[in-house]
Amino acid sequence: MSPAPTLAQLTTIGVGGAVDRFVEPESEEAFTAEVRDADAAGLPLLVIGGGSNLLVADAPFHGVVVRDARRGISVVDDQAEADGGSVVITAQAGASWDDFVAFCVASGFSGVEGLSGVPGTVGASVVQNIGAYGQEVASAVSSVRVFDRKNGSVCRLEREDMRFGYRNSALKSSMYSAPATPAGNYFPTPRYVVLSVTFALRRSESDEVAFGQLAKALGVELGERKPIAAIRAAVLSVRATKGMLEDPNRYALPSMRGCRDEHNVAAATLQDQPDFNRHSCGSFFMNPILEPAQAVHLPADAPRFDAILPDGQPGVKTSAAWLIDHAGFHKGFKVRPDAKAGLSTLHTLALTNRGGAGAKDIAELARTIQDGVEAAYGIRLVPEPVVVGMDLR
Ligand SMILES: Cc1cc2nc3c(=O)[nH]c(=O)nc-3n(C[C@H](O)[C@H](O)[C@H](O)COP(=O)(O)OP(=O)(O)OC[C@H]3O[C@@H](n4cnc5c(N)ncnc54)[C@H](O)[C@@H]3O)c2cc1C
Structure with missing residues (x-):
């Protein structure tokens, strides 16, 4: 059996110690069983996605690190006959966020293209309510299927139950008793472990440009409509100029292989800047x-x-x-x-x-x-x- 990867190998900032146990369950049952077993044994539990919003100490993590190996994306309901109709899509927690965005843009589903290039997984996207270039995931989420560590049961949280705020949600709140102060029971993994997210998007090849910098990059006025493929391309290129795309070389690491679509990894290479700028957690501090x-x-x-x-x-x-x-x-x-x-x-x-x-x-x-x-x-x-x-x- 190969040794467990270190947290330095599992995180974008590339720091963090050894882990006692690393598992990648391939079914929902196996995923929830790992969480349940760790909790029952009183072991520290880190459910990890892309490791792009984690800064972990150099000391060994004496617990279990679980990464959902399921990456499925499926269109549940596409009754939209006309442009602008709604489409319902479910993605499993382990799916790469940017693979999901690429899928939506290629399918002509608008509502998440501004979040192109945000590293990490669909599961974690709702934990901190990712946001960029005038969009937040909250506005696209319909419901979230979760495993409740408190009750040991699977349930569905509707968008209102998620209590989304600026880089916040009910899931993230469950981890803290005060800003940056971990709550006893649920840290570093929230009380609710995300199993899948259901999104309500629009069938539309275009969307409004909702951010000044993006409008400038596209050469249009704020609020003008542009094809979602053009918006995605502009977001990726603006992010590249700021070092805000993760280092695609990490997907060659044995611990990261297969975590995202090879074709989409290539899209993240749009940058001629030094790679060290990409070894980060993105924005490190929240806007007060x-x-x-x-x-x-x-x-x-x-x-x-x-x-x-x-x-x-x-x-x-x-x-x-x-x-x-x-x-x-x-x-x-x-x-x-x-x-x-x-x-x-x-x-x-x-x-x-x-x-x-x-x-x-x-x-x-x-x-x-x-x-x-x-x-x-x-x-x-x-x-x-x-x-x-x-x-x-
Ligand atoms: C270069 C770069 C650019 C970035 N740009 C942005 C940006 O523009 N906007 C933005 O909002 N963020 C940005 N981020 C931050 C980061 O990409 C997001 O927070 C992302 O959602 C983290 O996903 P992850 O899968 O990597 O989570 P991880 O770092 O693996 O985990 C983060 C937290 O989520 C929890 N978690 C993970 N999976 C689950 C699950 N299935 N169920 C419950 N909890 C789970 C973990 O336990 C942990 O507490 C950026 C990061 C980098 C490195």
Whole structure:
């Protein structure tokens, strides 16, 4: 039997220790049995997808890492006779998110093309409600089939039950008792383990361009319609210029082989930038949502957007990238010239492994930035990735 891959081999940022047991169940029954058995034995459980939103400590993970090997995508209901009619599609949790988007775009189903190139799986997409270029997965989700670790049963969560918010859902909330503070029972895997997601999309070859930068790349006005294939291509190319596509070479690793469609891996090679910029978790910090009284203290030129606070009250969202940059941490920043971790040279929000970094190097960089931003603006940035075995509050 080959040894279990390390978390460095299973995550996009390429750090993390050995694991005691790694399994890839091929049926829903086998998947839920692995989760149930780990919980019954009181073992730490990490249900992993693409490992693109995880920062795991260098110490061994003495528990079970489970990756759903099912990658099926099926059209459940395509009664749409006319352009604009709705289509219902179900994808299994282990399906690559970008394979799913590619399938939808090729089939003429609109609603997720703005999320092209987001790494990871369909299962994890609903955990943090992925979003980019004017779209969020929440607006495409109809329901989610889950295994409830509390009751030991399979059930269906409707979209309203998911309580989607900015990079948040009922699933993600179940893991935390306060920002970046793991809850006792369900961490680093939510109470509800996603088995499959059902989406309601539109049958339409075109969609509105909902993001300024994308409109610019496409040479159209915001709100204009463009073919979804053109939107997907523009998103991939804008992401490439920012190092926001994962390193396709990882799919050659034995631990990652077969995780996504070979044809679509090639689409992610659109980049002539150094690969190290891609060894990240994407955006490392969430955009802070402040109470109005706190937002008053932001500098006049800081970005401000209307937002909703976790308690449902109106708040003000500002930009983590702006705060980081204005606190003096510019693209390419390193704690020391010879540090193995640094900010991406293309994107202020991405903490990257420049080669040979450990989790402790990434954590040192993260804390330096959190402390610097807090000293400058009184705001403590909260990590977006799930941080396992380290405290980055
Ligand atoms: C280069 C890059 C760019 C990125 N760009 C974006 C972006 O534009 N927008 C955005 O929102 N995110 C972005 N991300 C973050 C990341 O891609 C998403 O959060 C993605 O959904 C994570 O999926 P994953 O399968 O890799 O999850 P993992 O990292 O494997 O897991 C993350 C969490 O989800 C849980 N999880 C995984 N599978 C399941 C399941 N089946 N059931 C329940 N819980 C599960 C895990 O237990 C863990 O807590 C980016 C990341 C990278 C590396």
